[in-house]
Amino acid sequence: AQSVTQLDSHVSVSEGTPVLLRCNYSSSYSPSLFWYVQHPNKGLQLLLKYTSAATLVKGINGFEAEFKKSETSFHLTKPSAHMSDAAEYFCVVIPSGSARQLTFGSGTQLTVLP
Amino acid sequence: GAVVSQHPSRVICKSGTSVKIECRSLDFQATTMFWYRQFPKQSLMLMATSNEGSKATYEQGVEKDKFLINHASLTLSTLTVTSAHPEDSSFYICSAVTSGGAGDEQYFGPGTRLTVT
DSSP, X not given: OEEEEESOSEEEEEXXXXXEEOEEEEESSOEEEEEEEEOTTOOEEEEEEESSSOSEEEOGGGOEEXXXXXXXXXXXXXXXXXXXXXXXXXXXXXXXXXXXXXXXXXXXXXXXXX | OOOEEEEOSEEEEOTTOOEEEEXXXXXXXXXXEEEEEEOTTSOEEEEEEEETTSOOXXXXXXXXXXXXXXXXXXXXXXXXXXXXXXXXXXXXXXXXXXXXXXXXXXXXXXXXXXXXX
């Protein structure tokens, strides 16, 4: 069984400052981990994914995440927030080798202040 | 990249009527599609797994007679909400997995906002 915990339901940052969205996971198998972004009334867009290659994963729009097995974490970061980054972010875990059984975190709403 | 579309994007229907939502993989074949439901400010909840040419697998608590799923081809799955009621109002999102593709990644549609009056 696997689970995902997004530690913050809401994060607020000023434009131009760093972003940190936290995600911890548990999985019985070597997991694949994903971050998705959802803008209001839109579907999910993949930001980045970890599938047992490099532990530091770079994604789109300047986002990156680091897989830390010892801490069971996969936190999402961005050096400088942009107004367009305001959205809901979901951390997702999948057991290795399976496209099924997605487990979604509860989501983190990112607000970017001018 | 892989694109998934949904139609309609928004629908309003009267209580007691049925509504069909389409999910299409536009540039790839999808042996498996998933249907999710999302309530406001909540995460996605998997409703069912749709496999081409076979019956859908429903998650616990999801009424299969109310949410009819048909995956008639490798590029199309439909979700029909039968005898809709206001509590069925929600955001419905589908996703698709490529056949023999990159493996774990699911590609999500843009969602359908259903409002039952």
